[in-house]
Amino acid sequence: MSKKAAPRLAVTDLQHKYGDRPVIEGLTFTLRAGQAIALVGPNGAGKTTVLKCIVGAAEPAAGKILLDGQPIDERAEAVRRDVATLLDDLDFFPDLTAAEHLDLLARAHGNSSPEDLVDTTLHDIGLLPAADQLPGSLSSGQRRRLALATALVRPRKLMVLDEPEARLDTGGVQWLSDRLVEEKKAGTAILFASHDPALVETVADSVVTLTPLP
Amino acid sequence: MSAADGPVRFDPSDFGTIPSSRALRSWMRTTRRQHADRSFWEIFEDVYLVLFTLAMVGATGGNVVRHLNSNAAGCTSSTCGQLTAWIPWIVLPLLLATTIRVLLAVGPVSASRATGFWLLATPVNRAALLRPAYRLVIASIAVIASIVGAVIWALLGAPWFDVFTAALFIGSLLVFAGLVTVWAQQTARRARWTLRVADLLLLAAVVPAVALALRPRPSPGITTANVIVSTFTGDAPRTQLGLRALSDADAVTSGQLSFLMVCAVLVAVCVVLAILVSQTLDRLGRVSVIAGGELLAGLAGAASSLDISMLGDVIASRHWRLKGRVRSRRGRGADGAAIVQREFHRILRWPRRIAVAFGLLVVPYAVHGAGFHVLVPIAAAIAGFIAVRPMLDGLRTACRSTGLVRALGWDLRELRVVMAVVPGLFTIVWAACAYPAIGSATSCFAVAAGVISGTVRQASARPPSYAGPLVTSPMGAIPPGLFSQPARGFDLLVLCLAPVLFNLNSLWVILIPTVVLMLMFAIRPKTG
Numbered sequence: 001m002s003k004k005a006a007p008r009l010a011v012t013d014l015q016h017k018y019g020d021r022p023v024i025e026g027l028t029f030t031l032r033a034g035q036a037i038a039l040v041g042p043n044g045a046g047k048t049t050v051l052k053c054i055v056g057a058a059e060p061a062a063g064k065i066l067l068d069g070q071p072i073d074e075r076a077e078a079v080r081r082d083v084a085t086l087l088d089d090l091d092f093f094p095d096l097t098a099a100e101h102l103d104l105l106a107r108a109h110g111n112s113s114p115e116d117l118v119d120t121t122l123h124d125i126g127l128l129p130a131a132d133q134l135p136g137s138l139s140s141g142q143r144r145r146l147a148l149a150t151a152l153v154r155p156r157k158l159m160v161l162d163e164p165e166a167r168l169d170t171g172g173v174q175w176l177s178d179r180l181v182e183e184k185k186a187g188t189a190i191l192f193a194s195h196d197p198a199l200v201e202t203v204a205d206s207v208v209t210l211t212p213l214p
Numbered sequence: 215m216s217a218a219d220g221p222v223r224f225d226p227s228d229f230g231t232i233p234s235s236r237a238l239r240s241w242m243r244t245t246r247r248q249h250a251d252r253s254f255w256e257i258f259e260d261v262y263l264v265l266f267t268l269a270m271v272g273a274t275g276g277n278v279v280r281h282l283n284s285n286a287a288g289c290t291s292s293t294c295g296q297l298t299a300w301i302p303w304i305v306l307p308l309l310l311a312t313t314i315r316v317l318l319a320v321g322p323v324s325a326s327r328a329t330g331f332w333l334l335a336t337p338v339n340r341a342a343l344l345r346p347a348y349r350l351v352i353a354s355i356a357v358i359a360s361i362v363g364a365v366i367w368a369l370l371g372a373p374w375f376d377v378f379t380a381a382l383f384i385g386s387l388l389v390f391a392g393l394v395t396v397w398a399q400q401t402a403r404r405a406r407w408t409l410r411v412a413d414l415l416l417l418a419a420v421v422p423a424v425a426l427a428l429r430p431r432p433s434p435g436i437t438t439a440n441v442i443v444s445t446f447t448g449d450a451p452r453t454q455l456g457l458r459a460l461s462d463a464d465a466v467t468s469g470q471l472s473f474l475m476v477c478a479v480l481v482a483v484c485v486v487l488a489i490l491v492s493q494t495l496d497r498l499g500r501v502s503v504i505a506g507g508e509l510l511a512g513l514a515g516a517a518s519s520l521d522i523s524m525l526g527d528v529i530a531s532r533h534w535r536l537k538g539r540v541r542s543r544r545g546r547g548a549d550g551a552a553i554v555q556r557e558f559h560r561i562l563r564w565p566r567r568i569a570v571a572f573g574l575l576v577v578p579y580a581v582h583g584a585g586f587h588v589l590v591p592i593a594a595a596i597a598g599f600i601a602v603r604p605m606l607d608g609l610r611t612a613c614r615s616t617g618l619v620r621a622l623g624w625d626l627r628e629l630r631v632v633m634a635v636v637p638g639l640f641t642i643v644w645a646a647c648a649y650p651a652i653g654s655a656t657s658c659f660a661v662a663a664g665v666i667s668g669t670v671r672q673a674s675a676r677p678p679s680y681a682g683p684l685v686t687s688p689m690g691a692i693p694p695g696l697f698s699q700p701a702r703g704f705d706l707l708v709l710c711l712a713p714v715l716f717n718l719n720s721l722w723v724i725l726i727p728t729v730v731l732m733l734m735f736a737i738r739p740k741t742g
Contacts, residue, residue, distance in 0.1 A: 085335070
C-alpha cells in the first residue's frame with residue numbers, strides 16, 4: 001500500500017459527552033488499508049463509544065471522521081457496503097436459523113448464491129453443527145461466533161469490532177487472531193477494542209490507549 | 215446445510231448487484247414458510263376470530279355512540295353549551311401534542327433490532343426497506359385519528375354530517391402531524407424542535423381547560439361543532455346546539471359544504487406530502503429506527519400481559535437510558551428515614567412528572583366548571599391516580615425483585631409502607647389543591663385514600679406467572695388472574711369512592727376508605 005494514499009479511516013479531534021460529562025476528548029488517529037489499530041483501556045474509558053461514533057450509532061459532540069476521505073455517514077450506501085461492524089447492537093430473527101441469517105446477509109450484499117461461503121464460514125467459526133439451530137437455542141458463545149461470522153460473509157474495507165474475543169473459548173480466540181491477521185493481509189483495515197493483550201499483540205499494528213476522563 | 219467440501223474463501227467478485235428490498239423480503243417470506251408450524255386454516259381461524267371480535271365491538275360501540283349522540287344533541291342546558299363550546303379548543307391541541315409525542319417516542323418509523331442489523335445495515339435501499347413500516351404508521355394514524363375525531367364529535371351531539379367532516383379534519387390534521395414527525399425523525403435537532411412545538415401545543419390545550427375550570431357561567435349560544443365550522447367558514451356561532459337543528463331540518467349549509475371542501479383539500483395535501491416524505495426515508499438513521507422498534511417491542515410485551523404498570527416501566531426505563539447520567543446525591547439518616555429520603559430525591563429527578571401531576575389538577579376543576587358536580591370526585595380520583603402512580607416506581611421495582619428486597623434487609627410489607635410515604639404526602643397535597651373543586655373534606659379524604667391505596671396496590675402487584683398452573687382460554691394457556699391485572703388498583707379506588715358516589719353519610723365516607731387503607735398496608739404483598 002502506498003503511504004501517500006488517503007487513509008481508510010481518519011479520526012480527527014473526536015469528542016463525545018454523556019450529558020455534560022466528556023467521555024472522549026481530542027482523539028485523533030488514522031488507519032490505513034491492511035492495518036489494525038487496537039483501542040485499549042479500562043472499563044468506562046470510552047472504547048465502545050469511539051466505535052459507536054465511527055459506525056454512526058452515536059453522535060460525536062465534535063470532530064471529524066472520514067472514510068476514504070469522505071465524512072462517514074451510516075445512511076450512505078457506500079458506508080453500509082464497506083464497513084463491517086460488530087457491536088453489542090446485534091439481535092436475531094427468532095425464526096431464521098444461524099445459516100439463514102448469514103445467507104440473508106450475504107444476499108443483501110449482492111451475493112446471489114452464497115451457500116458455499118456461508119458453509120465455509122460456519123465451518124471456520126465452528127458453528128456448522130449449529131447451522132440449523134434457531135437463535136433462541138444457541139449458547140451465548142455460539143451467538144457471539146455467529147455475530148463474528150456476519151463480518152466474514154460480506155464485502156468489507158473496514159472492520160469495526162468491539163471486544164471480538166468476548167465469550168470465545170481459548171481456541172476461538174486463537175482462531176480469531178489468525179483470521180484477523182489474514183484479513184489484514186487481504187487489505188482490510190481493522191479497528192477493534194479489546195481487553196485481550198495476546199490478541200492486541202498479534203493483530204494490532206498500533207495501539208490507542210484511552211483513559212477515563214475525570 | 216451441509217459442510218463445505220473444500221475451502222471456499224471470500225471473493226469480492228461473488229458480490230454483484232445489490233438486491234431490491236422486495237426481492238429480499240420475498241426471500242425471507244419463502245424461508246420462513248419452511249419453518250411454519252401452523253396451517254393456513256389455523257391462521258384463518260385466528261383472523262376470523264379477530265375480525266368477528268372487531269365487528270362485535272364496533273357494532274356495540276357504534277350503537278352506544280349513536281345513543282350518546284342523540285342524548286347529547288337533546289341537551290339544551292347552558293352547561294352543555296359551555297362544554298361543547300370549549301372542548302374543541304382543548305381537544306385539538308391535545309390530540310396534536312399527544313400524537314407528536316407518542317410518534318416521536320416510537321420513531322415513528324421503526325424496525326426491530328434484528329431488522330436494523332441484518333437489513334438496514336446492508337447496502338439495500340433503506341427507503342424501500344422502511345416504506346412498509348411508514349405506510350403502516352400513516353394508515354394507522356389516519357384510521358385511529360378519524361375514529362377518535364368522529365367519536366368525540368358524536369359524543370358532543372353534533373349531527374352526522376359534521377361528525378363526518380370532523381373525522382376527516384382531525385384525520386388529515388393528525389396525518390399531517392405524523393408526516394412532520396417522520397421528517398423530524400431524520401435528525402436529532404429536528405426532533406428536539408418538534409417536541410418543543412408539542413409542549414407548546416400542550417400549553418395551548420391547558421389554557422382553555424383552565425379557562426373552562428375558572429368559568430362556572432356558561433357562554434350561551436355556542437356549540438361544539440359549529441365552533442370548528444365557524445372558525446373556518448367565518449359564520450357567526452349558531453344558537454344553542456344549532457347544528458342539531460340543522461340536521462333536523464335535513465339541510466346542509468354552504469358553510470358546512472365549504473368546510474368539507476377545506477377538509478378535502480387537506481386530505482389531498484396530506485396525500486401529496488405522504489408521497490414526498492416517503493422519498494426521504496433513506497435519510498432516517500438506523501439508531502432512531504431501532505430505538506422505536508425496541509420501545510414498541512417492550513410495550514407489546516407489557517400489553518400482552520395486560521400489565522398497565524409495565525407499560526409505564528418500559529417508558530421510564532427508556533427515559534433513564536436516554537438520560538444516561540444524573541448528579542449523585544448523598545443520602546441522609548438511616549433505616550426507614552434513609553429510604554424515604556432516597557425516594558424523595560428519586561421523585562425529584564423527573565420534574566416533568568411532577569409538573570404533569572400538578573397539571574392534572576385541571577381535570578377536577580374543569581369537570582366542576584362544566585357543571586358535572588357529581589362526577590368531580592371520580593374525575594379527581596382518576597386524575598390523582600395518573601398523577602401519583604409514577605411516583606411509586608421505586609416500590610414497583612422492589613416488589614418485582616426479591617433480590618433487591620433481600621439486599622435491603624427489610625420485610626416487604628414494611629418496605630411498602632416506607633416507600634409509600636413520599637407519594638402519600640404528595641397525594642395529600644394534591645387532594646388539598648383539588649379541595650375547592652371537590653367541595654367536601656370527607657370526599658377529599660376518600661379521593662386521597664382511594665388514590666394512595668389504589669396506586670400502591672397496582673405498584674406492588676406481582677407479575678402474572680406462567681410457571682404455575684395455567685387455565686385454558688381462546689388465547690391459549692394463560693395464568694389465572696391475567697385478566698384481573700388491568701383492574702388491580704382501580705378496584706380499591708372505586709371501593710374508596712363508593713360511599714361518595716352512593717351519597718352515603720360522612721361516617722361511611724370516612725370509614726370505608728380508612729379500612730381499605732389499613733388493610734392495604736397491613737397485608738404483606740405476594741412476591742413472584
